[in-house]
Amino acid sequence: MEKGESLKTGYNTKEKALGGEVRGMLNQISSHRLYSLLSSFIREIMNATEPDLLLDALMRIFQRFVDCEHIVVLDKDLNVKKIKGGNVEIDEELNKMVRWVASSHSPMSLPKQEMFVHIFPLVKAGKTLGVLLAWSREEIVVETSELLRTFAFLSAVVLENLELYSSLQRQHMVLEATKNYMQRILDSFPQHIAVFDQDSRIVFANKGYSLSSFGEDVVSRIIQLVQKTFLTGSRQTLEVEEGANFYSIVAEPVEYEGQPQVLLVITDVTNTKEVERLKAIDQLKTEFVANISHELKTPLAAIKAYAETILTSFEMFDQQTLNEFVQIIYKESQHLESILEGLLDFSKLEQKMLILEKATFDLTGLVRETMRSVEELAKSKQVKLELLTKEPVLIRADQRRIRQVITNLLSNGIKYSKEDSQEKYVRVKIERKDDRVLIEVSDNGIGIPKEYHEKVFERFFRVGTVMDHRVEGTGLGLTIAKQIVELHGGRIWLESEPGVGTTVFVELPVGGER
């Protein structure tokens, strides 16, 4: 048998024509052809960016070596993945052979109905990634078989890498989607959330933080807090106020890929603060109601008791006793009236319904008169009242209201005197300064701690509620005084030291004199 006759490569006919003597030359041409095919294959698999393209390249190289009518690529589960050259049937026998090839990793040429099915496994390190089937009328010689097998192996290596790459890409997409999902969740938080790296650069921020517009001052305090958190490695908190808003800031150390970072959460606590304030007012109101009830009840009880006594035993009392009783009833009702008036004033002031009735009068005289009206109270507490200004000071104001202010200041001075002290006094000084008048009411009483200097002017507030329950009063006096003074365009403030005494300053414009 002639060796040439058995050749089934594409050079089959050529060789027959040229005869046996050119065999050496043929091998040379063949290897030349092989190298160019190899180069093409390498180029193609290099360019294959996805498994599909790679399989296309592999199918093309098979077609160049063997004249195939159909090529089918099966995946690792032996399902058809790619078909070239029309559909073909994979019958039971072929299916069994394919399975054998897949498990034994050995290629096979199966003679089948005048044709050959060349079956090549796509194997990578013991793992079958797929199987290639090529239907051809040609038999394959040793060299071609070895080469195609090598190509199939090479393709499997690249195929696995591409599949890994694709799965990596899919994972990356899932990761990206997860990241967006988390971002959306974090964006929906009312808090401003950000993560800082060691150079105080923002590496993550939610919508709340990105859209926030803090002032320079707040930003620098945030940066300081972040740096402090890096230094101490422990959780830091801070409260800042900007405009009408309050923010609570929490900075916490976190770690990302071995690098320390700081998680910052800023919460707007303005509403919480407002609620706290309202709660405090509510508390004050409750106390006020309790207070005022007590204040109203005391004179009422006296009036009721004396009136009852008179009614039941009228004949038994002499004229003098009766007179005394009625005097008490009268005095107590006056007290009651003044309390009610105070309440009324307060409510008018609250609703901005108080109208000043201005007239020109002598302030010194008014103070002198007022002193006289509280003389009895002063005597009962052994407090000496002193008016240091003698000359008249004219002022245009609502006389009745100013008297109310002076009365309140004087009675406060008397009420908050030191019980066991000698030489207790309340002194008033009136001074004209340009177009303003300054009234100073000073005492050597118990004094007011510094933190309450502003608060005593707030409605319902009584230092007494905190410090001393022995002193009576509605707690509205200074509030009303302040509002009256401010209604006149003046100011009221105080200087005080606990245990030394208090000086209240009232500054009023001289008003419409000119």
Add this chain to the structure above:
Amino acid sequence: MKLEEIIAKVEELPTPDPIVQKIIAVASDPNASAKDLADVIKLDPSLSVRVLRLVNSAYYGLPRKIAQLSEAVMILGFKTVRNLALSVFTYSSLMRRKRSTIDHTALWKHFIGVAVASELMAQLVGYPNKEELFVAGLLHDIGKVTLEFVSPEMFAAVAKLTKTLKISFFEAEKKLNLPNHALISMKTIERWGLPELVSQACGGHHTPESFSESLYSDVISMIHVSDFFVNTINYGESYSYGGFVLSPYALNLLGLKPRMLTNYLKKLKEKLMTADEFLKIEQEAVS
């Protein structure tokens, strides 16, 4: 005795069966077809029968029976059929020496064990040309047969030494200042006209490190590791009674991890169970 002297004696060995030589030649011819190979094998009817028996053995586990040699060549491949013919030939030449002092059946079992293990190793490490591994595994210790043929006394001395000192055949040869059997294997195979890959793989199977420059260093390492495992599971008899060394160089070269080897060993035991047909080639031939 020097290697050259032994080789000189090897030259005197009967040349392999002309049909086997032709089979090797055809299987190595890049332009050979299935029919070419089948036609050569058919020249020896007894060989044909035995080859077909192996083709249809449990070791290959083909889904259907193969009746034609040319079909067998197409389905199992040129190299595999060549390997089967070589197996039959090697077996026959081993068994022909009835008056030998060594247990040929046990040695043959070792040959087949390493052949199967090497082919499986190729699959494990992803080496496509696994049929060459089979034949290299099959013939790696053929040097021992050569040594015994050339000088049964020397062989007996080595075998005694390895048994008493519990050292490997290779170490015993060194102690007796004999050329090692791997090199004798290589020289023997070169005469058979098998690819260089096969002769080198056999020549270096005890010293893979010293073949690091070889084109076939990976194949040499595969044979080395396979030989080690077949020895440790006591499949057959290699006339080595201890001193088996697994070369770290070979493991590194092949990128083999302990877990892979455990898995490999399990698969190897399963695979060897299917290789029984290879152990009783002669019986079939007699019938």
